[in-house]
Amino acid sequence: TPDIQGDPHAAADADAAAARLRALTGADNHDVALVMGSGWAPAVDALGEPEHELPVTDLPGFPPPAVEGHGGTIRSYRIGEKRALVFLGRTHFYEGRGVASVAHGVRTAVAAGCKTIVLTNGCGGLREGMRPGQPVLISDHINLTAASPIVGANFVDLTDLYSPRLRALCKEIDPTLEEGVYAQFPGPHYETPAEIRMARTIGADLVGMSTVLEAIAAREAGAEVLGISLVTNLAAGMTGEPLNHEEVLQAGRDSATRMGALLTQVLGR
Numbered sequence: 001t002p003d004i005q006g007d008p009h010a011a012a013d014a015d016a017a018a019a020r021l022r023a024l025t026g027a028d029n030h031d032v033a034l035v036m037g038s039g040w041a042p043a044v045d046a047l048g049e050p051e052h053e054l055p056v057t058d059l060p061g062f063p064p065p066a067v068e069g070h071g072g073t074i075r076s077y078r079i080g081e082k083r084a085l086v087f088l089g090r091t092h093f094y095e096g097r098g099v100a101s102v103a104h105g106v107r108t109a110v111a112a113g114c115k116t117i118v119l120t121n122g123c124g125g126l127r128e129g130m131r132p133g134q135p136v137l138i139s140d141h142i143n144l145t146a147a148s149p150i151v152g153a154n155f156v157d158l159t160d161l162y163s164p165r166l167r168a169l170c171k172e173i174d175p176t177l178e179e180g181v182y183a184q185f186p187g188p189h190y191e192t193p194a195e196i197r198m199a200r201t202i203g204a205d206l207v208g209m210s211t212v213l214e215a216i217a218a219r220e221a222g223a224e225v226l227g228i229s230l231v232t233n234l235a236a237g238m239t240g241e242p243l244n245h246e247e248v249l250q251a252g253r254d255s256a257t258r259m260g261a262l263l264t265q266v267l268g269r
């Protein structure tokens with residue numbers, strides 16, 4: 001069973017991974033990290049050509065991608081004056097590798113100098129009017145994993161965890177963007193219709209299987225966090241249709257250009 005506590009040595013791993021990243025890229029410092037979730041890969045094309053690209057397994061503490069050929073790559077870009085670290089893919093809690101493994105990418109990014117962490121994901125939409133392909137800014141989260149990446153009596157404050165400054169910046173760039181509360185379920189199964197009714201009742205607008213534990217780790221490490229979800233499907237029970245994972249890729253392609261432009265502009269600010 002996965003350890004549902006973080007690993008006290010995680011910080012050491014992150015420093016080792018960041019040192020190796022510096023050695024492999026020759027880049028002393030990165031300023032911002034982006035974690036690209038399901039359906040977001042096409043948006044990365046808008047960032048242009050990476051200066052460096054390496055498999056995550058080149059860095060200590062990163063497992064190979066859960067699905068061969070899907071993700072498991074880290075890229076380093078220069079965007080204006082900034083250097084951006086882009087993780088294509090992530091370790092999900094449902095892989096059973098423990099929370100330290102889920103938080104490792106974010107902790108490595110902060111150890112590499114990143115002051116801002118942008119977490120993206122694919123998710124189910126609970127709110128009436130939401131539609132597949134719609135990006136939603138995360139305003140707050142509900143942690144249904146019963147886990148934390150933090151070990152010990154470190155009572156981290158999570159008020160305004162999802163940066164009001166960066167959310168306002170995104171809405172300035174694209175005023176049509178809506179906001180929503182994201183709930184992380186452990187997964188990997190999708191929710192039952194009853195669980196979706198519960199999630200809606202407790203105030204969630206979006207349901208997923210990532211992001212929350214990473215955001216907590218990023219706040220603990222002192223980074224500013226922006227979260228953006230891509231609604232790839234309406235959550236279970238909303239349309240009477242069974243959920244299928246194929247919607248992810250199509251929804252990502254449909255909104256890739258819009259999201260790519262948004263990310264590039266946000267990073268440039």
Ligand SMILES: Nc1nc2[nH]c(I)nc2c(=O)[nH]1
Nearest residue numbers: 122123124185207208209232
């Ligand atoms: N928990 C949960 N995660 C998801 N990821 C995607 I893409 N769609 C969903 C969904 O409907 N529920």
